[in-house]
Amino acid sequence: MNKDVIYIEPEDDITDVIARVKTSKQKVVALVPPKKAGIMRSAVNMKLIARTAKMGDKAVVVVTTDPSLIKLSALSNLPVAKTLSSRPMLPSEFTNRKKQETEELAEKDLDMPAEDDAAEEVIDGKEEKIADDIEDENNGEEKPKKKKNVEIIPNFDKYRKWIVFGGIGIVFLVVVCIWAFVLAPYAKITVNMKTISSNISENVTLVTDEKKKDIKAGKFLLEQIKYEEESSVEFEATGKANKGDKAKGTVNFTVAFGAAGGEKNVPAGTTFTLAGKKFVSNEAQKLSWDGVASTCKSPTISNGQIVCYVKGSIGVTAAEGGASYNIAAQSAGSSDVSGVNVASSTAMTGGTDKNVTVVSESDINDAKNQLQNNSEAKEMLYSQIGEGVIKIDSSYKVETKDPVSSPKKDEEVANGKKAKLTAKTIYTIYVVDRTAVDDFIHEFEKDKLAENDKIYTTGTPFFERFLEGTDGTYTAKLKTTIKYGPEISESLILDTAKGKKVGEVKALVKDMSANISDVLIDVSFPWVRSVPNDSNKVEIKITVEE
Secondary structure, eight states: OOEEEEEOOTTOOHHHHHHHHHHOOSSEEEEEOOTTOGGGGOHHHHHHHHHHHHHTTOEEEEEOOOHHHHHHHHHTTOOEESSTTSOOBOGGGGGGHHHHHHHHHHSTTOOOOOHHHHHHHHHHTOOSOOOSSOBOTTTOOBOOOOOTTOOOOOOOGGGHHHHHHHHHHHHHHHHHHHIIIIISOOEEEEEEEOOEEEEEEEEEEEESOGGGOBTTTTEEEEEEEEEEEEEEEEEOOOEEEEOSOEEEEEEEEEEEEOTTOEEEEEOTTOEEEETTEEEEESSOEEEEEOSOGGGOSSEEEETTEEEEEEEEEEEEEEEEESGGGOOOOOSOBEESSTTEEEEEEOOOBOOOOOEEEEBOHHHHHHHHHHHHTOHHHHHHHHHTOOSSEEEEEEEEEEEEEEEEEESOBTOBOOTTOOEEEEEEEEEEEEEEEHHHHHHHHHHHHGGGSOTTEEEEEOOOOEEEEEEEOSTTEEEEEEEEEEEEEEOOOHHHHHHHHTTSBHHHHHHHHHTTOTTEEEEEEEESSTTOOBOOSOGGGEEEEEEEOO
8 A cells, every 4th residue: 555645834733734634545644744843742732643543544654853753653652754765663662762773874775665564564563542532731631522524624825825925936036037048148249350550641621611621532621619718817017117207398399381381280299309308298289371471480591482480389298207307408309290390498397206016018918828828728628529529739729808907007006916917718729520530531541452451440530730721721731540451340240159159259250360369258147158149239349459
């Protein structure tokens, strides 16, 4: 006969175990308790199990190595086996248990007799009957007998959470497997190419009118990047001036008129020079003669013609302050108005000395240079230059507009103070589209390359000798170093690599050309051993060796 194996769960109670023993269709029932089975630690429960077995004419064997369970089983007349395949130990053999343990440990993996024979030995070898009435362990009260004919239906509700958790675990495991082996795999293939270098130095034209650009002809469109700011700078004034009182006096002058007469205007601000000092007229005067001899106060005859000298007098002030302008009367001098002859002057008086520091023209120019050399503003300009363009460093330009000096030019600067220049500063630079330059280089070099060669990199193009021409055009020299070699396309590498093992891909790609020095393959995770079949999950990069 066969045996039925019942595995007792920690949450099972004694009624569940008894019900499963009753419903077993085998004569031999093996009970396998967990390590911590509370219900099996009770002598009452063990006797209930023994009585149920006797009433059902069944042999119940407890499979355990726990000494306490072995003892309780022996007290309840239940045979004990160490494993499902070992020979059960009968209650009468309990006293010889320790001796037999040593022998059984030495005879590891010893098979027990056939199941049918073992079961019959257990049944025939029972030496004691189990009492119908069992006393309670705690209070000694007699437990009521259970009805033999009551069928107990197993309660599956307590397994529900394990079923749910198990289902969730299976789904999670499936999702993880799909992600790990279908979605996650990714590969990056880097191919290092040996190439040949070639220098390019070509004169090109740069235009500001988009209609005039012609890439094939080497005419590139310039784009101006501009940055403006209101800026100021403080500076030390170095000009010197005498701000003392200005000397004053009177200048006498004459104007000679011919026979036809005429008039001469001497405007205010006319400069008279006396003894090397400049004096400025305070007012305007007009001298005239009508050509009538009787009206001329100082007539003379020159070359048979009458000449009339008309005299005038005008107040003047020294051009600058200072005692040096206090000069004595002068009999002669000069004027910046033609035809006006200085005859004499009075003594100039009233000039005093007061030497001070003033803002000079050179001071203002130096301050402008400081504004134009603002490194922070230059960085702000460069930060506006986007990607994909080539800047022309030699086109960098700074322009200062509407400079205002405080104090103004030639004005006094107080002791211990600095002057300040404020102006609108405009920073500009020209850039050229990198794509247009690359297109020109490819077009320029295509006839020089072999049939199966291609340009792998156009290097770092730059412009020098940037010169402004006419009609918004400029000229410059374009320079760069290109690298070219045998053409191996990314699509060819991709088609070769898809779905193949990493090691195989390295060998196949290196065999494409002797110019391929190395092939590197990076995969997304350690368990990825092949290049994905999906093109979207494979990145190809061809690098050029320096």
